[in-house]
Amino acid sequence: MPKITKRTEKTLDGNHAAAEALRQIHPDVFGFYPITPTSYIGEKFAKYVADGEVDTEYVCAESEHAAMSICVGASAAGSRAVTATASQGLILMSEVLYNASGMRLPIVLINGNRSLGAPLSIHCDHGDAMGVRDTGWIQLMAENAQEAYDFLLCAPRIAEDKEVRTPIMVCMDCFQTTHTLMNMVIESDKEVQKFVGEPIVVNPLLDIDNPVSYGNFDKPNFYMEHRRSQLEGLLNAESKTTEVFADLAKTFGRGSASLLDEYRTDEAELVVIVMCSTAGTLRKSIDKLREKGQKVGMVRLKMFRPFPTKTLRKVLSAFPKLLILDRMSPAGATFGALGSEISALFYHDDTPHPKIRNAIYGLGSRETHFEDFVKIIEDFDQLPIEPKWINLRED
Amino acid sequence: MSLKVVHSTITPETASWKDLEKEGPIIADTGNSQLYGTGNWVPKKLDFYEENCINCSLCWAVCPDDAIVFDKDGNMVGIDTEHCKDCGMCVEICPANKNPDTEKHALVFEDDYRDDF
Incomplete structure (x- = not known):
C-alpha cells in the first residue's frame, strides 16, 4: 500500500491492518519466521521493504526462536524491534520471551491466537497466548482488525515507557481476525508517527562510548530482587496503557481509556x-x-x-x-x-x-x-x- | 531519545528491590568485575609456591580473570582467590611446572575436595 497521507477508510483483514500499522510505526528491525496465520504480516512487510517504503532491517530467521533472539539483540542494541508469530512459533519463542522481559527490552510482538499441537491444528484458540502468559510480557487482546491496528499503534509507547520497559504482545484471533475483512480506518502516516513518537532507548549496546552489559548472572542474593523489580515494570503497564488508550481515543476518536x-x-x-x-x-x-x-x-x-x-x-x-x-x-x-x-x-x-x-x-x-x-x-x-x-x- | 543511566557503585547486598535499577539487571558501567567475589565457589584450591616462581608473567598473560597478584616491584606474590575460577591455564603454561620434579612446581592444584566423597 502506498503512503497514506490522510485518514482513510479501507477494507482490510487483521494481518493487513497489522502490516499497515508496522509500516507506519516504521520499526528499525523486523525479525521474522513465517507461520500460519501471521505469515502474511511478514510477507506484506517484506514487500514494503523491497519497494523502499520502509528502511527497516528485515531479517529472515531460521526459526521463531531465532526471530525473537534477533529482536532481543536488536532491542538491546538500541533499536525498535518487532516480530509476528502464532501457535507453535510462540511456544518455540517462549525461552527467549522470558529473556526479553527479564532484560526489560520493549519488543513488540503480534500473535495470531492459534491452537497448539498435537493433534496439529491451524485454527483458533487461546492456548498459545495463555501458554506464555507468565513470561512477563504485556498482553493486549484485540477483538478485530481495527482494534489490532489501534493496539499496535499504542504498543511501542506502552512498552518503551521509562516506568514500564517491558515487551508487549498484541494478540488477535487466528483467521477470525487475521483473515477476516473488515471496514476500518487507517490513519495518515504522519499522524501515526506523531502519535507513536521516536523510540525511547535506554542503555543501548551500540553506544560504544558508554559500554553496558546485558544478560548478566545473578547469584541468590539478587535474583529475587530483580524478579520483583521486573514485576513492577509489568504492573506499571496497566496505568500506562490506560493513559495511551485515552490518548488514542482523544487523537483518533476510537476506543476508550478503559481496559x-x-x-x-x-x-x-x-x-x-x-x-x-x-x-x-x-x-x-x-x-x-x-x-x-x-x-x-x-x-x-x-x-x-x-x-x-x-x-x-x-x-x-x-x-x-x-x-x-x-x-x-x-x-x-x-x-x-x-x-x-x-x-x-x-x-x-x-x-x-x-x-x-x-x-x-x-x-x-x-x-x-x-x-x-x-x-x-x-x-x-x-x-x-x-x-x-x-x-x-x-x- | 537515548538515555544513559550510569550506576557507578556496586549495589549493596542489603539493597531492597526498590533500590535496583529500573531498567533491569543491566550492568551500566565498566571495570566493576573486581567488586564481585566470583571465585568463592571453586572446587579446588590453587597453591602458589613463590620460591619456585621465575617471574616470567606468562600466567598473567593467560589469566582470563586478572587473578595473578604482583607486588609493586612486579614480583608475583600469589593468586586472587576471590576471582580465580580454577581454569588451570596458568598451571598449564607455567615453565616451572615443566620440571619433572613436582617439588619445584610453582602453581599446583590441591586435591579436589570432591575426591574425598
Whole structure:
C-alpha cells in the first residue's frame, strides 16, 4: 500500500491492518519466521521493504526462536524491534520471551491466537497466548482488525515507557481476525508517527562510548530482587496503557481509556467474561436475552497481562453471577486461565462474592454460535462446578 | 531519545528491590568485575609456591580473570582467590611446572575436595 497521507477508510483483514500499522510505526528491525496465520504480516512487510517504503532491517530467521533472539539483540542494541508469530512459533519463542522481559527490552510482538499441537491444528484458540502468559510480557487482546491496528499503534509507547520497559504482545484471533475483512480506518502516516513518537532507548549496546552489559548472572542474593523489580515494570503497564488508550481515543476518536469493554452491563444479574473476537457473537446473544427480559451483560478484557485486578474486582463485584469463557483447555487446572484469574479476585476477604462458572469453548475453532451462548447463559444455574465444555460431543 | 543511566557503585547486598535499577539487571558501567567475589565457589584450591616462581608473567598473560597478584616491584606474590575460577591455564603454561620434579612446581592444584566423597 502506498503512503497514506490522510485518514482513510479501507477494507482490510487483521494481518493487513497489522502490516499497515508496522509500516507506519516504521520499526528499525523486523525479525521474522513465517507461520500460519501471521505469515502474511511478514510477507506484506517484506514487500514494503523491497519497494523502499520502509528502511527497516528485515531479517529472515531460521526459526521463531531465532526471530525473537534477533529482536532481543536488536532491542538491546538500541533499536525498535518487532516480530509476528502464532501457535507453535510462540511456544518455540517462549525461552527467549522470558529473556526479553527479564532484560526489560520493549519488543513488540503480534500473535495470531492459534491452537497448539498435537493433534496439529491451524485454527483458533487461546492456548498459545495463555501458554506464555507468565513470561512477563504485556498482553493486549484485540477483538478485530481495527482494534489490532489501534493496539499496535499504542504498543511501542506502552512498552518503551521509562516506568514500564517491558515487551508487549498484541494478540488477535487466528483467521477470525487475521483473515477476516473488515471496514476500518487507517490513519495518515504522519499522524501515526506523531502519535507513536521516536523510540525511547535506554542503555543501548551500540553506544560504544558508554559500554553496558546485558544478560548478566545473578547469584541468590539478587535474583529475587530483580524478579520483583521486573514485576513492577509489568504492573506499571496497566496505568500506562490506560493513559495511551485515552490518548488514542482523544487523537483518533476510537476506543476508550478503559481496559474493559462493557456491553449492556447496566443492572445485569449475569455477566459473561470473554476475550478477543468472540465478543462479537456474544453481543448478539446478549441482545437476544435482553429482548427476552433477562438481565445479562458482557465484559470483554482488552488486556490479560498485567491482569487488571483492581479494575475488575471493582467492576465485577457488582454482579451476582459470572460466566467466564475460556478458549483453552484447563489442562488439569481448576479452571481455564481466565476463569482461574477471575475466581482469584474475590476470595481475599469476607465480602460476598459472585457465583462463578467456567466454560470452555471454541478449541481449534470448534464452531460456537450465538445460540450456544444463549443456551449456556440460560442454563447457568444447572452448570457443574467443573468447567463446562460447550459443543463437545459427550454421548 | 537515548538515555544513559550510569550506576557507578556496586549495589549493596542489603539493597531492597526498590533500590535496583529500573531498567533491569543491566550492568551500566565498566571495570566493576573486581567488586564481585566470583571465585568463592571453586572446587579446588590453587597453591602458589613463590620460591619456585621465575617471574616470567606468562600466567598473567593467560589469566582470563586478572587473578595473578604482583607486588609493586612486579614480583608475583600469589593468586586472587576471590576471582580465580580454577581454569588451570596458568598451571598449564607455567615453565616451572615443566620440571619433572613436582617439588619445584610453582602453581599446583590441591586435591579436589570432591575426591574425598
